[in-house]
Amino acid sequence: MSAQQALFAAEPVALVHDREGGIRYLPDSIPPAIAQRWFDEAQRNVGWLSQQRMMYEREVAVPRLLTTFARESAGLPAPLGEAFEAVRALVGAPFNRVGLNLYRDGGDSVAPHSDKTDKLIPGQPIAIVSLGASRRMSIRSKTGPGRTIHVELEPGSCLVMSYASQFTHEHGIPKLAEAVGPHISLAFRCFAP
Ligand SMILES: O=C(O)CCC(=O)C(=O)O
Numbered sequence: 001m002s003a004q005q006a007l008f009a010a011e012p013v014a015l016v017h018d019r020e021g022g023i024r025y026l027p028d029s030i031p032p033a034i035a036q037r038w039f040d041e042a043q044r045n046v047g048w049l050s051q052q053r054m055m056y057e058r059e060v061a062v063p064r065l066l067t068t069f070a071r072e073s074a075g076l077p078a079p080l081g082e083a084f085e086a087v088r089a090l091v092g093a094p095f096n097r098v099g100l101n102l103y104r105d106g107g108d109s110v111a112p113h114s115d116k117t118d119k120l121i122p123g124q125p126i127a128i129v130s131l132g133a134s135r136r137m138s139i140r141s142k143t144g145p146g147r148t149i150h151v152e153l154e155p156g157s158c159l160v161m162s163y164a165s166q167f168t169h170e171h172g173i174p175k176l177a178e179a180v181g182p183h184i185s186l187a188f189r190c191f192a193p
Helices: 032-045 080-091
Strands: 014-015 024-026 051-055 058-070 099-105 110-113 126-132 135-141 148-153 158-161 168-173 184-187
Touching: 014 148, 032 080, 032 099, 032 158, 032 184, 080 099, 080 126, 080 158, 080 184
Parallel strands: none
Antiparallel strands: 014 024, 024 158, 051 058, 058 099, 099 184, 110 168, 126 158, 126 184, 135 148, 135 168
16 A cells, blocks of 8 residues: 555554554444434534634634533433444443544644543543544654555544554544545543543
């Protein structure tokens, strides 16, 4: 696979190796009809927010819509209760927070970053379920010249990233020049009590 081609996987694939399971892509983790229903419900129900951030001393809009919920939130919107249980069972981790991202079109993105770990339970993974249109994620080592891995996040897939990998690798979703439909990610994390 060249560095520019994106991986389209039919089987689980290990992208990065480390002592905590590394970064793994699990295609077809959620059946297509359920993934479509979760997409429709999440798009309608979760109260998407537009956030601002400072860039070069100017306030700019974060290029995607976001929201976040605790598993214990009263009135957890559909489909998040169901998704929490499915992803806890799939990955075997006690996820208690979910961050949602809505990429409205190819102009929306997330810059390369690693997740903040200060509020997370050490050793517990992060799981990202993709819904809607596919988007390409780029993963690269923070150190050394290592190649960038491109993985196509297809609807119903789950990308599992170890806690340890947040110290060694960055991930991001670049903008696309071509037209693409909306994509939603559900990013499950284990917050310390
Ligand atoms: O939307 C994605 O697949 C990635 C989201 C992400 O990187 C994050 O929430 O930190």
